[in-house]
Amino acid sequence: MGFIDNLYSVLSDKIYFAFIKEDRFMYLLNGLSVSIQLTIFAAIIGIVIGMLVAFAKITGKPPLAQVADWYVAIIRGTPVVVQLTIIYYIILADIDLPRTIVASIAFGINSGAYVSEIIRSGIQAVDRGQTEAGRSLGLSYGNTMRFVIVPQAVKNILPALGNEFVILLKETSISGYIALDDLTRGGTLIRSVTYDSMTPLLTVAYIYFLMTAMLSALLSKFERRLRSSD
Amino acid sequence: MKRNLKILTTLFLAIAVLFAAAGCTKEETLKMGTNAEFPPFEYVDGENFAGIDVELAEAIAKELGMKLKVENMAFDSLIDAVNSGKVDFVAAGMTVRPDREENVDFTLKYYNATQTIIVQGNNNDVKSKANLEGKKIGVQTGTTGQDIAGEIKDAEVSKYNNGLEAVMDLKNGKIDAVIIDNFPAKSYVDKNSELKLVEGDFDEEQYAMAVKKCNTKLLEKINKALQKLIDDGTYDKILDKYSK
Numbered sequence: 158m159g160f161i162d163n164l165y166s167v168l169s170d171k172i173y174f175a176f177i178k179e180d181r182f183m184y185l186l187n188g189l190s191v192s193i194q195l196t197i198f199a200a201i202i203g204i205v206i207g208m209l210v211a212f213a214k215i216t217g218k219p220p221l222a223q224v225a226d227w228y229v230a231i232i233r234g235t236p237v238v239v240q241l242t243i244i245y246y247i248i249l250a251d252i253d254l255p256r257t258i259v260a261s262i263a264f265g266i267n268s269g270a271y272v273s274e275i276i277r278s279g280i281q282a283v284d285r286g287q288t289e290a291g292r293s294l295g296l297s298y299g300n301t302m303r304f305v306i307v308p309q310a311v312k313n314i315l316p317a318l319g320n321e322f323v324i325l326l327k328e329t330s331i332s333g334y335i336a337l338d339d340l341t342r343g344g345t346l347i348r349s350v351t352y353d354s355m356t357p358l359l360t361v362a363y364i365y366f367l368m369t370a371m372l373s374a375l376l377s378k379f380e381r382r383l384r385s386s387d
Numbered sequence: 388m389k390r391n392l393k394i395l396t397t398l399f400l401a402i403a404v405l406f407a408a409a410g411c412t413k414e415e416t417l418k419m420g421t422n423a424e425f426p427p428f429e430y431v432d433g434e435n436f437a438g439i440d441v442e443l444a445e446a447i448a449k450e451l452g453m454k455l456k457v458e459n460m461a462f463d464s465l466i467d468a469v470n471s472g473k474v475d476f477v478a479a480g481m482t483v484r485p486d487r488e489e490n491v492d493f494t495l496k497y498y499n500a501t502q503t504i505i506v507q508g509n510n511n512d513v514k515s516k517a518n519l520e521g522k523k524i525g526v527q528t529g530t531t532g533q534d535i536a537g538e539i540k541d542a543e544v545s546k547y548n549n550g551l552e553a554v555m556d557l558k559n560g561k562i563d564a565v566i567i568d569n570f571p572a573k574s575y576v577d578k579n580s581e582l583k584l585v586e587g588d589f590d591e592e593q594y595a596m597a598v599k600k601c602n603t604k605l606l607e608k609i610n611k612a613l614q615k616l617i618d619d620g621t622y623d624k625i626l627d628k629y630s631k
Contacts (some may be wrong), residue, residue, distance in 0.1 A: 348467070
């Protein structure tokens, strides 16, 4: 009995000290809002870039297709941390932008490469017969794409895209490298004032876990509704 | 044939273990935790670590008949590392503060320092601590600088992994000033002629090394060694070497 009491008082002390004293939970709350902001902006930028790059690759016209190939190869071939620090400290060094924008751009550019591959494979997964049928019905290439291929491709693309969104949320955790206070940074900041690693870091991990679980649940619900039309 | 092979392998492994065990009776290692991004106290020099703290620690280890091993990690994880036993002691230009004293035991204080301000050379706005209100300030996480910056009115505080990154952003104009300890500040300004130092009139601080709470045995040993280095002039010699 004494052990349980002891454990309870130790835990509640730690939680009080890490979060309630001096409103330290605000580090996490502010950090969380930054992480979510970054994920949403980066997702939007990533989808736009992804679509452009995917279509550049599909049309196969040089030099667009070449540039697209290079872009995807370089972004997928380097760590996102390195990309983030290069963009912040070198490429955008002389431009006065708030850190959240710089980070969104960097994560968006990174996401765009992966999204483009998702879109491209989704489109190419649609049976060739569909394109042939569309063309033989007299539809132009553009219209075939628009009314026949892409709607079917979307069903392939959306699950993978949703997954990429979840990955993005976790990727934003490296924002500390450019002094941007995201959720992970919130945890390490609390640690730096309380000298207790366990409470803030485990809590941060748990929050990420909850967020990704909620996101995944929403996505599978969405997927089921899509599949009901099959 | 197969049976012979098995016997030979086992014999070989047994001999190898014997050699390894023999190696274990060599000198004990003294593990030092530090954040080697804080010149001239600790920094990376080619393949090795260098700096005032590193040389002091090596001298201390020699006094104790042990071999020094330097573990480089983030500044704000040092106290955690010493308390969990990952390192035996911390020597990282660490200021003695009441909140830190609650979590570790400090050795005798071996250096007097103060925080100072670094700005761009052509900055005429910031001439003292008072001018820092409302400005963008860069600090290293977990340092005294972070605390001081946090108390300046309306300041926008950016927390970096180390002093160097803060100085880089200062050079790029992303922040207006960096608050950091004076000795490293001087080292940064010496290497970057476009920056300059500004007197901040901050409180004086003292550095000490730290051991795990209640590790009195090691604390006494380090204190004795440190005192000897101060008494016999080694401490002054090391300080002079890095003060050029």
